[in-house]
Amino acid sequence: MAKSDRERKAAAAARPELRVAMVGHAFMGRAHGNALRQVNRFFDLPRRVVPAVVVGRDQARADAAAQQLGFERATTDLAAVLADPTIDVVDVATPNDSHHAITLAALRAKKHVLCEKPLALSTAEAVAMATLAKRQRVRTGVWHNYRRxxxxxxxxxxxxxxxxxxxxxxxxxxxxxxxxxxxxxxxxxxxxxxxxxxxxxxxxxxxxxxxxxxxxxxxxxxxxxxxxxxxxxxxxxxxxxxxxxxxxxxxxxxxxxxxxxxxxxxxxxxxxxxxxxxxxxxxxxxxxxxxxxxxxxxxxxxxxxxxxxxxxxxxxxxxxxxxxxxxxxxxxxxxxxxxxxxxxxxxxxxxxxxxxxxxxxxxxxxxxxxxxxxxxxxxxxxxxxxxxx
Ligand SMILES: NC(=O)c1ccc[n+]([C@@H]2O[C@H](COP(=O)([O-])OP(=O)(O)OC[C@H]3O[C@@H](n4cnc5c(N)ncnc54)[C@H](O)[C@@H]3O)[C@@H](O)[C@H]2O)c1
Known part of the structure; x- marks a missing residue:
């Protein structure tokens, strides 16, 4: 029997959350932020994705982005976000030279990481990122969206x-x-x-x-x-x-x-x-x-x-x-x-x-x-x- 809208909403709300911290909030921040908000509306997924926090370098701009993109809050304190056990995934949407450092910090905190492309500035950096991810037994993805x-x-x-x-x-x-x-x-x-x-x-x-x-x-x-x-x-x-x-x-x-x-x-x-x-x-x-x-x-x-x-x-x-x-x-x-x-x-x-x-x-x-x-x-x-x- 088909589920009513109310039953469907209740089932979705009961799903465990997947809380995401997004670093960077300009071009790709908007594309990722939109995906984070849309994904459960159109895909029947086992986890409910929550756009939890935007991490930026300027509090006022990060606040504005969080509000516009539908995140719960914004901060400039990446270390505090990484120390927060309620954050499951770190999404890296910053310029290429910051991918390596932000990702390594997120991996050390045992977060799953989605990172923008190109993964790094060099093969050596990329290998270090992949090696640490494997050691930490977390999941990773690179935003090569054109595959999809x-x-x-x-x-x-x-x-x-x-x-x-x-x-x-x-x-x-x-x-x-x-x-x-x-x-x-x-x-x-x-x-x-x-x-x-x-x-x-x-x-x-x-x-x-x-x-x-x-x-x-x-x-x-x-x-x-x-x-x-x-x-x-x-x-x-x-x-x-x-x-x-x-x-x-x-x-x-x-x-x-x-x-x-x-x-x-x-x-x-x-x-x-x-x-x-x-x-x-x-x-x-x-x-x-x-x-x-x-x-x-x-x-x-x-x-x-x-x-x-x-x-x-x-x-x-x-x-x-x-x-x-x-x-x-x-x-x-x-x-x-x-x-x-x-x-x-x-x-x-x-x-x-x-x-x-x-x-x-x-x-x-x-x-x-x-x-x-x-x-x-x-x-x-x-x-x-x-x-x-
Ligand atoms: N998948 C795609 O199709 C696609 C398209 C465009 C860009 N990209 C990639 O996405 C990444 C971001 O590109 P963009 O176009 O969004 O750049 P952008 O310049 O529009 O935005 C960069 C954002 O990162 C922030 N930022 C910069 N350094 C930071 C730091 N150290 N900590 C926190 N925030 C920081 C900036 O304030 C800004 O919000 C790049 O790696 C780029 O190659 C991918």
Missing amino acids: APATALAARLIARGELGAVRQVRACYLQDWLRDPAAPASWRTERRRCGSGAHGDLDAHLIDLVRALTGLEFAAVCGLQQTFTKRRPTGTGRGTAAVDVDDAFCFLARFRGGAIGTFESSRTATGRKNHNCIEVYGERGALRWNLERLNELELFTGTGPADAQGFRTILCMDALHPYAANWWPDGHIVGYEHTFVHHLADFVRALHDGTPFRPDFQDGVAVQRVLDAALRSARTGRWVTIGR
Whole structure:
């Protein structure tokens, strides 16, 4: 018999809480905060996620964020939050240079950690994070949310099912243009000490994860090329300029274990492109293409049907049988960017409760970081660089 709304609400309220502290409350803070509030409304989960506390650096701004995003409270005292036994999960939504220190502190306090990408500034940092997480026996996740669009999750399912045959080649690009204007200000995203690298760490990190998630391929070697078109930018304060010591654009070739090959392009100066995150996968028998700007669509070629009527067809991945779609609206009622974060969180909560694997975890973060670092080294030396395991 169908449960009444009141029964459903009572059942949800009785579920054990999963209390989350979120560090950082700007762009990603809003995306994560929205997911934390939405997830139990659309996914039937064994735990009730509670947006408990926002951790910021300025109390007034953190208070405003907590109120707007629906958290119970805000603080600037991370140590006190980590000492609080009622906090289960620490969600790291701060710039890249702070991921390592905040995460290590959270892991020492035995909190589960969800961390933004790229996991760290270097492979050494990422390995330290993954090693401590393992030792502390806590669960981890990296916010590579693009794995969890209905269309990309379907792509992974189709490739795993063998619909394309063995994968031979991937083309991946992630192109934006918000730094195309030399007058665009410097920020933590243009300073290597704070971000590690430019378009590469920012955007290729997602592509590397997406290719691994969709195809299961592992990188064997890479050959990179980078360029910085604007070497100094105005500071954000309006006084003076700051050096830019990261790439504006980055390209690399990849060889995968088993013989497949790939090309990767990232840019924050690709005039006219806003958030063009696109992946193409070519197999022996079939191929597919996905583009974030048409988030719910998957282009698929399977070479079936009459010879004169073959070609790529577009699947709208919003029927109940597509990944995540049934949790939202009736067939064909599309979802957007923010939903990928909700899906990520729903899977994490379920995995945490069931004791099943969650991907991408910090080991996946390390794998991504190894490729990022190898491509940077290659761009500096002009040589192919082999990826260590
Ligand atoms: N998954 C995605 O699609 C995606 C998209 C954008 C950014 N990111 C990643 O998310 C992270 C944050 O990026 P963003 O765009 O939200 O940056 P942002 O600059 O918009 O926000 C950073 C936030 O962190 C706070 N902060 C900075 N240092 C801090 C510290 N030491 N302690 C506490 N708070 C601190 C800032 O006050 C701000 O609230 C980065 O690692 C970035 O690469 C991921």
